[in-house]
Amino acid sequence: MTSIPMDGKKKKPLMSRLKDQKYLFLLMLPAVIWVLVICYAPMTGLYMAFTNYRPSQNGYFYDLFNGKFVGLQWFQYFFNKDFGMIMRNTLATSLLTLLFSFPAPIILAVMLNELKNIRLKKFIQTASYLPYFVSWVIAANIFLTFLSGGGLVNDLLMSLGLIKERILFFQHGPYFWWIIAIANTWKGMGYNAIIYLSAISGIDEQLYEAASIDGASRIKRIWHITLPTIRPTIATLLILAVGGILSTGFEQQLLMGNNAILNYSDVLDTYAYRYGLAKGMYSYGTAVGLFKSIVSFILVMSTNKITAKLNDSALF
Amino acid sequence: MKKLVGLLLAAMMVLSIMAPALADDAVTISFFDKNSGVRAFDDPVAKALEERTGVKIDLISPSGNPGEKLSLMLAGLNYPDIVLMDRGSDIVNQYIEAGALVNLSDYLDQMPNVVAMYGDTLNKTRYSDGNNYYLSNWYGYDPDPVNGFICRYDEMINLVGQERADSAEPFTWSEFKALLERYKAAHPESSNTLVISEPGSGLINGTFAGMNDIYPYYVHEGKLYFSVRDPQFIDAIHQMNELYREGILDPEWTGNNSELRNQKLSNDGAFAFAGAYWDTWTPSAALMASANENAEYLAYKVVADDAATTDLPLAGRSSLGWDAIAITTNCKNIEAAVKFIDYCASQEGQDLLLWGIQGQDWDFVDGVRTPIGDIVERYQADPSNTVDQTGITKWTWFVKNDVHPDDGTTCRIWFNEKDRSATYAYQNLTNGYYDSAEFAALEPAGSTLEALMYQGVIDVFDQYYPRMVNAASVEQCDALYNEMVAAMESAGMADIEAYMTETYFARLALWGLEPVASK
Numbered sequence: 001m002t003s004i005p006m007d008g009k010k011k012k013p014l015m016s017r018l019k020d021q022k023y024l025f026l027l028m029l030p031a032v033i034w035v036l037v038i039c040y041a042p043m044t045g046l047y048m049a050f051t052n053y054r055p056s057q058n059g060y061f062y063d064l065f066n067g068k069f070v071g072l073q074w075f076q077y078f079f080n081k082d083f084g085m086i087m088r089n090t091l092a093t094s095l096l097t098l099l100f101s102f103p104a105p106i107i108l109a110v111m112l113n114e115l116k117n118i119r120l121k122k123f124i125q126t127a128s129y130l131p132y133f134v135s136w137v138i139a140a141n142i143f144l145t146f147l148s149g150g151g152l153v154n155d156l157l158m159s160l161g162l163i164k165e166r167i168l169f170f171q172h173g174p175y176f177w178w179i180i181a182i183a184n185t186w187k188g189m190g191y192n193a194i195i196y197l198s199a200i201s202g203i204d205e206q207l208y209e210a211a212s213i214d215g216a217s218r219i220k221r222i223w224h225i226t227l228p229t230i231r232p233t234i235a236t237l238l239i240l241a242v243g244g245i246l247s248t249g250f251e252q253q254l255l256m257g258n259n260a261i262l263n264y265s266d267v268l269d270t271y272a273y274r275y276g277l278a279k280g281m282y283s284y285g286t287a288v289g290l291f292k293s294i295v296s297f298i299l300v301m302s303t304n305k306i307t308a309k310l311n312d313s314a315l316f
Numbered sequence: 317m318k319k320l321v322g323l324l325l326a327a328m329m330v331l332s333i334m335a336p337a338l339a340d341d342a343v344t345i346s347f348f349d350k351n352s353g354v355r356a357f358d359d360p361v362a363k364a365l366e367e368r369t370g371v372k373i374d375l376i377s378p379s380g381n382p383g384e385k386l387s388l389m390l391a392g393l394n395y396p397d398i399v400l401m402d403r404g405s406d407i408v409n410q411y412i413e414a415g416a417l418v419n420l421s422d423y424l425d426q427m428p429n430v431v432a433m434y435g436d437t438l439n440k441t442r443y444s445d446g447n448n449y450y451l452s453n454w455y456g457y458d459p460d461p462v463n464g465f466i467c468r469y470d471e472m473i474n475l476v477g478q479e480r481a482d483s484a485e486p487f488t489w490s491e492f493k494a495l496l497e498r499y500k501a502a503h504p505e506s507s508n509t510l511v512i513s514e515p516g517s518g519l520i521n522g523t524f525a526g527m528n529d530i531y532p533y534y535v536h537e538g539k540l541y542f543s544v545r546d547p548q549f550i551d552a553i554h555q556m557n558e559l560y561r562e563g564i565l566d567p568e569w570t571g572n573n574s575e576l577r578n579q580k581l582s583n584d585g586a587f588a589f590a591g592a593y594w595d596t597w598t599p600s601a602a603l604m605a606s607a608n609e610n611a612e613y614l615a616y617k618v619v620a621d622d623a624a625t626t627d628l629p630l631a632g633r634s635s636l637g638w639d640a641i642a643i644t645t646n647c648k649n650i651e652a653a654v655k656f657i658d659y660c661a662s663q664e665g666q667d668l669l670l671w672g673i674q675g676q677d678w679d680f681v682d683g684v685r686t687p688i689g690d691i692v693e694r695y696q697a698d699p700s701n702t703v704d705q706t707g708i709t710k711w712t713w714f715v716k717n718d719v720h721p722d723d724g725t726t727c728r729i730w731f732n733e734k735d736r737s738a739t740y741a742y743q744n745l746t747n748g749y750y751d752s753a754e755f756a757a758l759e760p761a762g763s764t765l766e767a768l769m770y771q772g773v774i775d776v777f778d779q780y781y782p783r784m785v786n787a788a789s790v791e792q793c794d795a796l797y798n799e800m801v802a803a804m805e806s807a808g809m810a811d812i813e814a815y816m817t818e819t820y821f822a823r824l825a826l827w828g829l830e831p832v833a834s835k
Contacts, residue, residue, distance in 0.1 A: 054763055055391050057415040057645060077765070081772055081807070149507060149568050170571050171786065259515045260570035260782035262775070273384075279771055280387040280410050281763045 049074060049287035067283075074287035082271065089177070090267040094248040096181035102241055104189045106234065109196035110222055125197075128190030136187075140255035143183055144170070170256065173264025180252055180265075192237070199233040200226060235307045243300035246292045268292045342366070343652040346374040346396030348389070350382035350639070351712070361707030364673055365665075371656045383407060390414055397647035398657075400453065400713070403640040408450060409443075409761035411642065417449040418643040423654045424448070429662035433716055440636055440753065440827055451657065451714060452637030458717035461745035462631035463522040465492060465618050466596045467588040468603075470610035471499065484743045486617040486626050489527065489555065496564050499587045506585035509564045512556075513591050514572045515781055518774045519543075523590035524552040526630030526748060528620050532755045533816070535831045540758070540817040542809060544777065550797055551620070556785045557793045570782045581613065589613060593741040597699065600737065615741040617748075630748030633717075634756055641713060661714040670715065671729040672708040684723040687732070695730050750832050754823060758816040766815060769808035776803045 018025060044064070051067035058066075108128060115121040131139065146152045147169040154166045169175050203225065211221050227234075250269040257265030266274075268288060276285015304316060357375040366372055376396050378385050386407050389395040395416060401407050411417050424431055424438075430451065431438070437455045442448055465487075472481040475495050487495070500509045512521050519525070519532065525543070534546035543549055559565040566572070566580060574595075580586050581599035584607075589596050596613035603611035619626050643653045659665045671678050671685060678687050695702040703710050709728055719726055726732050734742065760766035780800035787793035824831060 052763060055393065055414045055416075057393070060391075060393070073765070077768060082775075144571065148571075168567055171568065258570040258782075259778045260786065263779045275768070275771065277384045277387050278381060279383075279767075280390065280407060281768060281771075282387075282391060283763050284768055 046286060046290050048283050049290045051283060053283045053286075055282075070283075074284045075291065077284070078288055078291070082266075085263055086266060086268055086271050089264055090246055090248050092177045093180050093253075093267060094245045096177050097184045097248060098241055098245065100181050101185040101188055101192070102238065104185050105192035106196055106227075106230075108189055109193040109200060110226055112193065112197060113200045113226065114218065114222070125190070125193070128193065130190065131187045132191035134187070136251035136255055139183065139187060140252060143179065143256060147179065170258060171260055173261040176257065176261050176264050179256065180249060183252055183256075184249060195237065196230055196233060199230040203229045239300060239303045239307055242303040243296055245299055246296050342370055342372040343649050344372045344374050345398060345647070345649070345653055345656060346376055347398045347400070348376040348378070348385070348396045349400045349711075349713075350378050350386070350402060351400070352377060354379075355704070355710060357711075359705065359707030359710060360673060360676070361668060361710065364668060365660070365711070368665075368668070369656045369659045371652055386411075390416060393646070395644045395646055397649075397653055398641065398643055400639050400641045401450075403450075403452060403637055404634075404756045406757060406759060406761035406767065408640045408642075408757070411644075412443055412449045413761070416644050416646075418645055418647065418650060419447045419449060420451065420643065421447040423650070426651075426654050427658040427661070429658045429665075430714075433661050433663070433666075433714075437636060441640075450640035450642035451661065453639035453641055453713060454715045454717055455635060455637040456717040457635050457751065458633045459749040460631065460633070460717075461615065461741040461748060462592050462633065463526050463590075463748070464593060464615040464630060464741070464745045465523060465588050465590055466593050466613045466615050468586070469612050469614045470608055471587050472614070472616070473610065475499065484746070486619045486744070489618055489621050492616075492618045493555075493559075496559065496587065497562065500562070500564050503585055503587075506587075507563065508566045508580045508583070508586045509588070510559055511566045511572070511577060511580050511586050511589045512569050513574075513577060513595070514570055515778065517778055520549075520552060520781060521556070521590055522592070522632075523618075523630065524556055526628050526632075527618055528552040528555075529623070529628055531629055531750075531832070532632065532752060533758070533820075535820075538817075538821075539813070540820045541813050542773070542777070542804065544797075544801060544804065548620075550794070553781075553784050553793060553797065554790060557787055557790065560786055561788070565785070567786070570786075593737060593745070597737065601697075612736060614737055615744050617744050617746070627747040629750050630745060632750055632752035632755075634753040635751045636753040636756065637715075657714065661716075663720075666714070666716060666727065669711055669713060670709055670727055672706055677706060677708060678729060680723075685720065685725045685729075685732075687729055692730060692733065696735060699730075752832075754820065754827070754829060754832060758819050758823075760812070760815055766812065770812050772807040773804050773809050773812055776800060776807055 012020070044061075047064060048067070050069060050071060051064070052070050053063060053067045056063050112121055112125060115124070148154070149166045149168055153169075154163075157163045158166065167175075169179060207225050207229075208221055211225060216224065246268055248267050248269070250267075250273065253265050253267055253270045254273075257270075269292075272285045272288040272292070275281045275288070352375060354377060355375075357373050362373070374396075383402070383405065386395075386399065386401055387410075389399075390407075390411060393416075395411075399411070401411070420427075434451065434455065437452055438448055441450065441452055469481065472495075475498060496509055500506065503509070512523075515521075520530070520543075525531075528548040528551050530543055530546050530548055530552060532543060534541040534543050534549075536545075556565060560567065572580070577589075577595070578598050581589055581596060582602045586599075593613075593615040600612045603613075617626070617628075617630070619628060641657070643650060643657070647653050660669065667674070667685075672691070676688065677691055678685055680686070691702070691706070691708075702708075709730065716727060731738065759770045777800065780796055780803070784793050784796045784800070787796055820831075
């Protein structure tokens with residue numbers, strides 16, 4: 001059955017529309033080719049997760065499709081061996097990161113919005129998003145130095161009398177999850193706040209003025225005007241954050257972790273990297289990566305559904 | 317005027333296109349050196365090498381993890397003309413199995429210098445099909461000392477007196493531990509009395525392993541096992557754990573990279589380092605400049621209390637070298653690459669790479685190679701900058717560990733005359749050498765289930781080793797040891813050992829050798 005558009009006119013057949021809008025489609029063609037070549041063509045490599053891929057001189061596609069088919073062997077090995085530990089670390093680090101890094105930019109953006117001194121506001125904004133541009137190599141060294149046994153944090157805690165013995169932050173696994181969560185938040189908070197600030201800047205000033213006349217306090221104005229208005233932005237960013245829950249970081253774990261806490265610092269990405277690239281076990285690394293992608297996809301779809309039900313707004 | 321400008325521009329374009337061809341008709345060979353870091357191939361030695369071989373080198377930087385880059389290059393079939401890889405790693409076998417390396421056996425008749433210099437090493441580095449696919453780097457027997465307890469000489473004099481500090485007699489573990497405890501008691505604020513390097517993969521600290529007669533693998537009654545099964549393994553762990561619990565061992569040793577380690581050793585409070593004697597050169601230079609001329613780290617040998625012999629495996633070095641250098645099948649001009657390799661491997665080429673330019677950096681005096689001017693002093697004062705500026709020992713390719721057969725000088729200009737740290741190392745760390753070639757690359761290679769199992773076993777070891785050393789009590793340390801062995805077993809340790817036993821004894825049979833360390 002052909003759908004009837006709102007204006008009552010019958011929709012033209014697809015081929016006819018393609019012909020009518022051929023120049024528009026032609027303009028779109030480079031982008032479509034780009035998506036196909038860059039985003040979809042490499043996905044053929046996912047087949048590697050089901051074979052015993054070994055590179056040879058016959059070329060990539062020959063090796064890919066002529067490698068011995070092993071079914072779910074690599075997945076089985078992963079689930080039987082390291083899956084529990086790796087998922088525990090990934091989820092613990094991610095959920096802690098989400099706990100801190102999701103509300104932090106909202107709070108920062110709301111606080112900045114309430115700040116009346118423009119120069120101070122700009123200074124705080126600049127200072128808070130600078131860490132985003134600092135590479136993880138430098139950021140990791142800052143954390144390693146500050147949190148070392150003889151570092152600034154221990155000196156401070158000792159001088160305040162809060163601890164009697166120095167804390168060896170990088171020797172205790174569970175501390176590592178918190179360190180990564182805090183480091184992720186510190187690095188991304190200011191940058192993410194920009195998105196919320198731009199959403200807040202779109203709020204009609206008259207709403208605030210009317211609320212003030214009605215006697216609403218500053219807290220009430222934030223609660224009843226600012227936060228509800230930026231709710232769609234919060235929902236969108238939450239969907240994206242949940243979708244990326246298994247992408248809890250990579251460089252930070254590699255740079256700040258050590259063997260003493262490897263059973264707490266190894267996450268899906270570092271694990272796939274260690275086996276897939278550093279050890280040249282391409283098929284196994286691909287299997288771990290594919291597993292991560294599937295779970296992430298399910299998480300995004302679920303969160304989108306839930307958000308749509310709760311909020312009347314969803315990403316797609 | 318417009319025409320003139322147009323003509324000039326057109327002429328410039330044509331010339332710029334033709335310029336490279338006109339200026340330089342040398343063959344370009346791309347070379348991946350995993351050790352090259354961010355160095356540029358533009359020093360006097362590099363230029364002289366290009367002139368003498370007629371080959372222009374396009375150095376490919378590892379930029380990050382060389383192992384990862386090698387894996388990616390292999391997967392993408394975009395490896396350069398020559399690759400220098402870690403010989404002990406299975407990446408070499410992956411390249412061979414992928415058919416990415418040129419069979420050098422077909423070209424040996426064009427490489428007379430290689431054949432003359434490498435000799436029997438070529439037989440030992442043959443692949444299972446009997447062909448040579450790579451040449452070793454740092455090959456040959458190299459009985460230099462390596463591991464020991466490298467202690468502050470001035471503090472050693474304070475603790476045991478000048479005569480004992482200068483004596484070549486080894487300390488027993490009890491004697492040495494008492495020294496560490498006395499030092500710690502005199503410096504209670506010190507948390508770094510003994511510093512060690514961060515754990516490597518699959519191995520415990522070389523000094524503690526050597527002191528307890530532990531080899532990379534435990535060979536017993538015709539079988540090869542992981543070293544955790546060596547009865548003395550737990551002794552070494554107990555010693556380290558005891559030092560940790562007494563606050564003598566640096567509590568953050570697992571996070572030490574070379575910079576952090578040097579910082580700790582350069583500060584007051586550190587007394588000793590357990591590792592290779594040359595790793596303390598930078599902190600020694602800093603301390604001698606800031607404290608006193610005896611504030612230098614010098615090597616001492618320590619033997620286990622019940623050791624039957626003082627000949628302990630403190631210096632495992634592979635006669636087959638650290639690296640493998642190979643021509644890949646992507647090389648379009650194999651003849652030029654072969655010529656380049658043959659020159660580098662020749663005595664003349666080695667002298668250029670490791671002694672510098674004759675007449676400028678060194679020359680023959682009464683038939684003996686002799687450094688010119690203050691070049692060695694410059695190196696001793698500032699090693700890294702001197703190497704960078706002169707190019708000497710900056711490109712260590714096809715290196716043969718040997719003295720010159722004609723004058724007896726060392727293969728590298730810097731080490732012809734021993735400084736105090738080398739003198740003490742040679743005097744004190746005696747009889748520690750063994751050829752570790754037979755243990756290299758025994759693990760299953762490539763993308764196989766066995767290779768995954770091997771990595772799983774090593775992962776378990778890597779996670780438990782620091783936890784055992786940092787255990788709160790000896791009971792906890794033992795419990796962790798038992799837990800580790802059980803976890804390694806469940807990861808497939810016995811199957812991997814069976815695989816490696818077969819490879820190991822087949823190799824020994826091929827080479828006509830007896831196991832170096834059968835217990």
